[in-house]
Amino acid sequence: MHNKKRLEMIIEKPALKRASRVLEEAGVKGYTVFPAMGGYGGNMRWQRGTDLSASRDMVMIISILDETVVTKAIDALENLVGAHIGVLSLSDVEVLRPEKF
């Protein structure tokens, strides 16, 4: 087994393209985007699809990546979640095929 980092970012949908660009420019080999159904934060509940602009919708981005990519992307990601509504976490994971990440 090989050690990698797992990035989990929940961010407002309008910022998804910005997040994607940051990850791609840092050299990430892949990521997956999930729609978030709802949640609680900032002292209020939120729910997907409550307005036509979809500007209150949130998405979750998951990526397994190499530590070198994390180092390259971390400043930009911090800037992104600092400006937009969102949270980011990194954790250690083990993978079978390191060349995929």
Add this chain to the structure above:
Amino acid sequence: MSADLILSTILSPIVLFFVLGLVASLLRSQMTVPEAFAKGLAIYLMMAIGIKGGVEMSKTAITPDILLIALAALVLSFATPFLSYMILRVTSKMSRIDAAATAGHYGSISIVTFVAATQALELAGILTSGYMVAMAALMEVPAIMSALLLARRGMKKSGEVAGSEKGELFREVFLNASVVVLVGALVIGWVTGERGMEKIAPFFVTPFQGVLCLFLLDMGLNAGRGLRQGWRQLDVGALSFGISMPLISAAIATLICWSMGLSIGDAALLITLAASASYIAVPAAMRLALPKAQPSIYLTLSLGVTFPFNLTVGIPLYIILAQWVGG
């Protein structure tokens, strides 16, 4: 006449379905309209209103008077956020950036309020011009520019948000779904005219009212949900702004309509456009341009307060104002 108009507008199926959705949502009913279906309904309605407007436009030439109304519409959209911003800063505790983002919503328009007003006018037998749809499209964008000017005034130039791309805001502002569908359908209606309309009327004309009822049921659910989730973010000043700003904008637009000698129907629509607040085009643009502004404030206000007010009380009132000044 006025009492009849108010009653017939409030008791129309579209308003009653909206109220049903609003009440159901406030009572925490689990009823929902599937998200993709609701988006499909929105596209259908924008296409239908755009095509109808385009067909009507094809029957008349563009006169200097129409260009003058277009200029007035642009000025209204651009100037209203400045007034809204001043009122918000004085009457509410909103930060500069929240006030600017909210002000942008009140300069732009709500196409659903516009559609509801055209239906109320049709019900009252008052004629309107097709080019008013073009005015609606014109008024979507300038307010966004004003909001950006207000938000960035006096602010230190901060760096770009990571991942930003040149032209992304332009695309969001000018190529958002409502502008593309509305303007595109308007041009298609204009080019194909009455003959084109004959072929698609069974889809775009006959079921229109029923589809509008479905859509407004969903809007009621959304407005109620937004209000339930976001009302704590609004202070008394902000809440009263949600009701008073449409009336102030309507009063200004009434004076403009009077000075230009607009017909009753067109005046009612221009007043409605001025009094309405955006909840489709502007929120999306604000998330990109002013991400620090809180969507729970501006969306709750425009969708949860101003939209229900305009749909139930505002539209009959704006028609009455138009009857006073309309030629």
